[in-house]
Amino acid sequence: MADKKRDRRITDVGTLKAIAHPLRAQLYRLLVLARVATASQLADQVDEAVSLVSYHLRKLAEHGLIEEAEPRSGDGRERWWQPASDGVSVRDEDFRDAPEKAAAHTAASRMFLDQRTDMYRRYIDERAYWSDEWTSASDDSEWLLRLTPAELAELSKELGDVVRRYEERGRAAVAAGDTEGRENVAVHTYGFPFRV
Incomplete structure (x- = not known):
């Protein structure tokens, strides 16, 4: 992945819908953090069946959002995945020219916001379990x-x-x-x- 792009700009509705699925967005985030992982490793983190996670990873790959990575073990049955870029960006200007594109962008934006809000809400709920150093460093x-x-x-x-x-x-x-x-x-x- 030496030629990996900094951020991949999503400009088509099909790719936007692919990543705007709640589980796929979660899997993509986990892959960005891990850099490489198998469907089994990701399934453990999201508490879903490996077959379901594998299906959604293939959908992300079909749209070029993730790609196969070099195997990290000798088990030839394991398929390793990595992000195809260091991140993605979605811009309003790419989805304004047709009502169905604008509606897809609005739905995706709402789903991303819901997931981000859930992440922050979880931190607030668990704040008492983080050290003073972490809670003092956190920002709102x-x-x-x-x-x-x-x-x-x-x-x-x-x-x-x-x-x-x-x-x-x-x-x-x-x-x-x-x-x-x-x-x-x-x-x-x-x-x-x-x-x-």
Whole structure:
């Protein structure tokens, strides 16, 4: 995967629908974190049958979202998977030109938001079990700004650049064997206009 893209931009409804399935989105996230995994390993994490997970992984692969990886064991029956890119992006501008495309984008956006909300709700419910160090480092902020569209686009790009720097730092540390004290961390940002 030396030529792996930074982010794959999803521009067609078929691929959007493929990743907008709740289980597939969850499997994709798990693969991004693990970098490589088998259907069996992922099935254990999502508490689903291996056959069902294998089916959904094949659907993600049909749309080029994941791909087969080099085997990590001598068991020839195991099929290893990896993300085809370091992430995906979905932009409103790619789905505005037809009502059915806009509806698919809206449904996908709502599903992604529901899953992100569930992730954060789980953290809130389990916060008492995390160390003071982790709960102090966690963030829940809201800023209300007055910006132009160009300023919002610039802000979004700058935030993305910062997160990518930390992502690369974490991956390099793990690759070097520095895993002590590291946990999976979700960073969700939303920048959108609203009127009062």
